[in-house]
Each structure stands twice: as structure tokens, then as C-alpha cells.
Amino acid sequence: MRATCWESPKHLKVEDVPDPKILNDGDAIVRITSTAICGSDLHLFNGFVPTMERGDILGHEFMGEIVEVGKKVKKVKVGDRVVVPFPIACGACWSCQHDMWSLCENSNPNAWIAEKMMGHSPAGVFGYSHMLGGFAGGQAEYARVPFADVGPLKVPEDLADDKVLFLSDIFPTGYMAAEMCDIKPGDTVAVFGCGPVGQFAIASARLLGAEYVIAIDRFPYRLQMARERAEADVTINYEETSVLEALKELTGGRGPDACIDAVGLEAHTPGLQGLYDKAKQSMRWESDRIGALRQAILACRNGGTVSIVGVYGGYDDKFPLGAVMNRSLTIKTGQCHVHRYMKPLLEHIQNGDIDPSFVITHKMSLEDAPVGYDIFNHKEDDCLKVVLQA
């Protein structure tokens, strides 16, 4: 089959690779009909996630048709149309049974590597480094899906791929970001980053009843989408104005009740601080550029909540822990427990509360994946979300 393979930082190749096989009795093989490039794939693309190897297949947002199942699979069958959640979860361990699917205790066969870097290991993830399992990803014609009875969600035929594909990651991730803000009537929520996850965080904050939603980015087309499609009340371009000052101005000096970081480890920060982060990260003296997170923390009102869904990788410095401690902030974070949100969010889609396809700006063939990565990485051609179809 054809698959998008990581060769080295900034270098991908669509290659012929062996077809996936049933390796465990609970596996299914899915023929992929739609797959997307995630913002977090750019961290792999740019070489900031350790334990990638030449030839790894990328991609963790995908859906398709089941074409083969292992002998223990009972709930799904050949021919079912399914969306696959990006974290791999067994459904049998304590974490899965307590609804913390991205912390599955059994799905990462390379848990020992993650343990060395993070103390304990999270769940395995499709196409996201060997530290998270060494699973082949879904930017390919076919994918092997472990625990087929646990993860994949059957979707109705009348809903097009574009409408349900993002149940695999970014819609639940944005929704969880808003849910972690514990929104109460009258609350103001600021969303840092208007990429696809940021857009869904804005829309979800709306769904969950936020009174005032502020969106922050630097690209006018993204800010425009935040206002017009995700229904942000107001947007701030951080290259044009001071975010901290603007957020104070907009909230009567209190600061937003909750701040969402939908940026992650490659934040752009204007000025000296940005140069400092970039230099340290490029020399591998710190894992992540945490400029957006710093601002989210400093902006948040006393006693408020900072919700982090942007991906971070390792050990970072200049983290404003003093602000967190002295101002009684709550930090909530995590890789999305996608399994928890798939069904309720599918209902929102079916009810017409939201049509997640609004984030798609580009559709191309799987063969053009390297082009998709390139324009998404450079934010060229007003790119926000690339969907690949075989």
C-alpha cells in the first residue's frame, strides 16, 4: 500500500510499504477513506518529538471501512464505516475503566521509553513516535487498528466523511479543552491559538455556555474564521497589540475566567522572549517553546483555570509557576480522552449543533501529503486543515 513516511525532519515521502496485518486477536484492518494532517503532526515533521525513526508512517486522524477483523473482535464487522480515535486504549485497565482513555495502561508496548522520559507512560498513539508505541499511522491506504471493539465508532452512512472525520481527534480535543474550563454562566474564555483545535475550543466554549469568548492568533484568516465560523466574540492579533493589555481591557482588568492553550510546543512569540525560546529550543536546551502558555497563565484571572491541550514534549524553563501558585490558578491538561467524547459529539453533529467540516481549507490526494505538510507548516495559501483522500 501507499503510506506517508517520515524520513528525517522536514522530509516526508509517500512510499510503497507492506500492507498491515492482524497482529493481535482484537485488531481490525481499516481501508482509509479520509485522513487529516494534525497540527501536532507538524511537531513530528519539524523534528521536535524524540524517538522518531526513518520510515515511520505518520497520521492519527483517520476513518474508513473495516476490511478484516481478528478472531476476538465482536462488536464491529467487515464493512462497518468507522472513525478511529487517536489514542489506543484497551478498555480493560483501571484508567480505561475510569474514562481516562489516553492513559491506557496496556496499549504502549514501548512504555519503558516513555517512562524514562515522563516518569510514567501514557497510552499508545497511532503514528506518533516509538516512545508512544511505534504504531503505524493512518496517512495511508490501510491501517491496523488494535482493540477494534473498544475504539472505533460506527458512523451513520448519511453523514459525509468531512462531517465526522474530526471526531478522531481535534473536535473532542477542542471540546475537552473547553470542558476543562468548568464554564459557568457569565464566564469569559480566552483561546490562545486559532488552528483547528483552537476553532473547536472556541465553538465548544460556546456550546458549553461561555458568555464571552476571546480568540488570539496572528493570522488574519484564522481570526476571521474564529469570528465568523466558530463564533468568537472578539479576536486579538498578537502581532498587532499586547495580548496581556488587551485581555485586561476586555475583561475590566480581571482577566479571563479561563484560558485555553491550543498552541503547544512551537509557539511564536514576538520580541526578545521569542528569540530566546527559539535559540534554546534549536540547541535542544529546552524541549518546548512555551510562549503562549506563559501568556495564558499571566492573563488568567486570580483563581481561574488554565486548560492546556496544545502538545508539550519535555522539560521547559521560564515557566511562571509563581503566578500559578500565588494567584491560585488551576491547571488542567491532558491528551484528549477521545473515546469519552465521540458519541456525545456525534449527537451534536447529528442534531445540527455544529458542522465540524468548517475548518477544512484544503483537500488533496494522499500522494500530495508532503505538499500538504509544507503549506500547513508555513501557513501558506491560508491553510488551516488539510484532508487527504486515497
Added chain:
Amino acid sequence: MGTEIYRDVEVSDLPASQRPRRAQRTTTDAAVRGAPEHYSESQNKDKDPVTQALGWFSVALGAAEIFAPRAVARLIGVNEDEHRGLFGVYGVREIIAGVGILTRPKPTYWMWNRVLGDTIDIATLLRAMRTPGNNRLRLAGATAAVLGVTALDIACSVQLTSEKREGSGHDEGSFMLPETVDGTQLLSAVITVNKPVEEVYAFWKDPANYPQFMSALDSVQITGDGGSHWKVKAPIGLTVEWDAQVVNDIPNELIAWESVGSDVNNTGTVRFRPATGNRGTEVELQTQVKPKGGPVGAKIAELFAAVPKTQLMNDLRRFKQLIEVGEVVKSDATAVSGMHPARPPKYSEMEA
């Protein structure tokens, strides 16, 4: 015999839970004290005088190397102008080590640091002797002097290292990881599984289950009456085999086994205890390997020593997958042995 710690475990010795519990607080023991009468920050007055002298020597030599590099060069017989930068670097190293020795209450690390520095110095001097134009007689003298100091440094370092660590007494309620006993390899790892203790015990009761998750094991055959025959994969296609006997078996609490009549004395203990808050069962596996004399036994023990804790932990993870999920979970990269990218393996790779 280090192995006896397992064999002699009796039911009465085992507390209901192995978990260290908070010690009873005693009201009679007044814990609050005033400031000590002779408070000294550096606490170095009881330091060995030789160690103390070596510390000052380090500082003095370092200062000379930094501030009077030409004089030092003349003294040891090298070209006065060539190596000034090098003297500066060595001088800083000496001063750091010296300050470390003088200020730390127990400067073991800094003394060993001096030994390392001596080695570098000797190497540098030997190299300088081969360079034409240097005064070889003076260099030889300097080398002899450094060798003398090195001997002192090593003696002090060994002394410091061998001194018993202070405050390592076993207070009730303080927890320490098990250490190596009698120079044998003691490895231990623990995992929590989401299954009741009865089910976990039943699984471990049958040693034939072990090769499914213990990566080093090739096979285990039950020979009856608590006995079994173990085969281990060794490098270059060799296998090592031995008979094992269950030496202790307390239902739902503990199983211990021990090898009989082989070149390697191998013992293992697995303990079960219910995890708090209905979290299942905590399973702790300890293995110990001790050579039974003879070159073959020693070689095998060396082999086992190379089995790091990570492998024992990975064995336990596979056990957890087996009992919770029903099979060992594979990814594309881990389905074949050796390094493999995260892409589907070929059939030929899977058979290899």
C-alpha cells in the same frame, strides 16, 4: 546465603500488608529542640587532615596555574608561552575541586574528581615529554610528584567511599528499596493489575504461563510436585536449563521458587497484595541470581547481571497485558525483534 531470605519466609513473618505504614506517633519523645550550641555551617572540623590538606593544595595549585602560569611552566619544564590557556582551564578545575573538598561535609565526589584530574595531568605530562624542546628531566620530576599526590588522592577517596553512610539506619516507617545481598544480583519490580488477587495468584501458580511474558524464558515444563524445568535463551544460540522447585507457597500472598542442582542459583519470589481502593492487585516480582562457583556459573551470573530492571519491568507489563487484555499487545515496531520502523512488518520479518 542471600537466598535464605526467601526460603525462610513464614506466614507469621508476613504482615497483613507489605506496605510500610506510618509509624505510631510517640508523645513521650519531645522532638522540638533549640538551636545547637556550636552551630557550624561547614562542619568540616572532623574532616580527615589529609583530605583537608589536599583541598588547600588544590586551591593553591589552581591559583598558581591561573595567576602565575609562566612560573608553573618553568617549574615543570614546558615552554612558557605555549600552554597558558591550558593552564587557566586546569587551574579553574583545581580550584573547583579544592573548594568542593573544603566546603562539603563529606567530599567523596570531589575527592574522586581530584583523582580524575590527576589522571588528566599525568596524561598531559607524558604527552609533553614527547614534545621536543621541553625539559624532560623537570617533566619527569613533575610526573613523579603528581603520581605521589595521586596515590594520596586515591587513598582518601577510597577511605571516604568505604565510610558508612550517615543516617542510613532503618527507621520505622521509612522506606528503602531492597539492595543487593551478598554481591548477588537482586532485581525487583512491581505492577498493579486490575484483577482480584485470587485470579492473579492462580495465574502465577502455573509456571508454564511464565514464558508467555518473561522474555528470557524459552519454556517451562512442569515436572510435578512443585518442580519444573526451565529453559532460558542465551546469546549465540545457546540455551541454559535448570530445575526449579517451589519452596514457599502461600495462597493469594506469595510464591517463591529456587533452582536445584545447576551452575546457577536462581531464586524468585512473587508477592501479591490487594491494592487500595479496589484498584486490583499489586504484584511484586523479585529475582536473584547467584553463581555456584566455577567459571561457567560466574559467566552465567554475569549474563544475568546484564538483564536490567527495565527487562523485569517489561516482563511484568506483558503479564499485565495478558491478564487484563488476554494477549501481549504488539505494535508494528515491536512485533518483530530488533529495530523496526512504525510500519507494517513483512511476513519474512515476522517469521525471523
